[in-house]
Amino acid sequence: MSDTQTAPPPVPERSASTARNVLAVVALVWTVQLVSLVAALSGVAQAEVAIHFRTTEIAWFTLMTLLTGTFFLPFAVKAAALFGKKKVLLVATGLGFVGDLVAALATDYRTLLIGRGIAGVYAATAPLAYAITRDIFPRRWVGLASAILAGGIGLVAFGGPFLSGWLLDDHGFRGVLWFMAISTAVSFVLVTLFVPESAVRTPGGRMDWLGGLLLGGGITALVYAVGQGSHWGWSSGKFLTYVAGAAVVLLVFVFVERRVAEPLFPPSMTKRRPVWTVLLATSVAAGSLSAVGIVVQLLVLMPAIPHVSDGLGWSGTHNAIVTSPISAAILLAAVGTGWLARRVDTRVLLGTGSALTVLGYGIGTQLHHSAAQIIEMGLIAGVGTGMVAAIVPIMIIEAVSPEEQALANGAQTLGQGVAQIVVSQLAFVVMAQHGTVLKGTQFYLDKGFTNGLWLVVGCCALGAVLVSLIPKAVRHTEPA
Template structure:
């Protein structure tokens, strides 16, 4: 049995009841994990709204680094975070991550130069891999019968974030500029630190060797970072540019080298034997592809909504940001509501069937969006269909991971899923902009896009979803955490 922690929040808490019923303490615990996890999504929306203000305030043409710096640091650190959470307990690592995140956003808000802003964003990037630990922590601290529902609720709460964040971002930026958005992120991350400190118990350690494969972490983290950077810059540099090809080549070489480094390491940072198992590889790849579509396509749809309507030049809808936020309330509520329902069904039905049904609906939905997106009514109806599927995806993906890895492998599985979402997201975004550019025109240095480009972006999302569905058909039956003999030692009543 795991010894008692020195943390009062662990030692003084009663143990969870074995019947798996929700209690007030478990509800608070779920909030404490969901708040910092979904703050990552809110941060992306607020950061996007603050970008124009940063560019104007510092008169820079390099404003792309405002968001890219955080993404690259987060990608680089993810493998280290996975291993550290298993070695020292996820709560300790979460506290360090949220503390650095709040510090970094505050530094960026106070910065008087653009390069100091980037330094703050780099420090804030330490908070980026939080999701790699939070979903794994659910399995450590919740009764087995509640692992799937709790994971589903935490995943589907992204719908609430997408519902509120555009209004919040507009209010903050309109009244206090980009610094208002950054100060909010600093304060919200500080709240996340307090929630974790007060409500989340320390989790059991799932790795007991004291060694740490720094070289392996740097190689895989650096390789993924190089690929994400190349894909992110490819649109502006050009896909045949020597810089794009060079960064892609360096990333590919690093990822291949990682396989050899890990084979020789006495303390590998990622257990390749787990990742080579067919059910794990299928679940992670399918989950990564599907969640990438669910998270990325709504952001790309904002281009359609906000770009102007100029006959023969631009086929955007010409909405204001506020009008887009009002219209998008409908499909974000659908995503959240569907996710809540699915989180209950995961206890009663085969998660694979629910997952595949969600993928079919999301593929059909984005196919319809590609055909019908010319006004508010069309976009609401078709996007609501797509987000019924997306709600299943964001709630069901954690259940896939839970069903193919053991308790001790949960951190690795959740962390790898997060890394794949980052990688696939960069590739899908780059592919979408390439499609738009092929169906657009440039006027006075500004790119505008025609309707065929927008249609193909949504159809691209449908095709990626179908690829995830094809992989999912080969996932074998999942095991249920409720059938495990061991109750999580850190669970709370």
């Protein structure tokens, strides 16, 4: 017999296509869920960062990323439509890696904040990843890919606390910062290798630089004023000047957007009642819940020092173990809400979710001194959090046409980011009113944590009330 070898049969085109789609989904899931994971890691690390750098300005450790991410988002959404979603996705990821690297190597708090600010650009990758999903996959894959991208939050909800606890307990906050940098680098490689460029473009479009600068500048001035209000004095001329200046700049932004040919967010969409009411209610409701993590994480991770700090002093791992039932409640509520949304008015679901968060954190204002009490508070609020998180994208789909989906997602993400920044900054201010500075570090007494939770309760209640403004939706997938 001859000793010749036969070539292996060619791989069927369908199998090769399926493999490419699977790899693209993996790359996009990593990119999207890294945004949530980094936010969770930041919350866990902030107490140790504050103590290490002896700073009373720990609020900016998380707010810097939120602020730059919010500022960059409108430009990213517009640039993606003009130049290609993958290109902008890689730019945002690359800048995120540079920022994470600067933060990981920082030897002083100012440099750390600069790094965190640059890294905040990465936040724009989430809406870009969802947008590119509609463009690069076959029709039969779009729904599945989008569901997997959203469903990955379950992995973050369960695995994130244990990962952050291990990093913090065994490697300190430096380990957390280096994990962020390495993970962002992996995201860049995955997108480069496995995500194709979208062919969808806006021909002949222009960037609305003036609108973006006005919007970002107004928001930045407002947030900075709120953060410094306790130092300047709430009735001081400096505080009032910043707030008035921010209001004027934002009004000019509205005026400009009505007159430019290609605005960041077309007034023809945002002025419709079904759209602006949904954007307002979901932004306040979801943004407030995003901010509550700051209060709770400081409460459980700050040390217990008589007359100085009334934190519970948990380790990162103990925090993960205690809060794992809460993560399960969030995930199950989100899945159940997705099923109920086909049968129940989405306004009812958003209002119910917000009401449950008010009840849960309302109980927490008085009962937050033990693991059992944290679980009791978290289970009730967790169900509400899962409902709100799941119903927001569904309500956006109901409010706009398919052609407006990307812009509406961008507007909602921007509004939610602004709400989160303002509520977070106010939470730090409120907690510091009943706190103590020891060796340059801001610690918080029990009254401060209580007032921080009351602030969140009030903001969640406002979100529930705003639901009443939303008219009944007419689903765009059904005949009018």
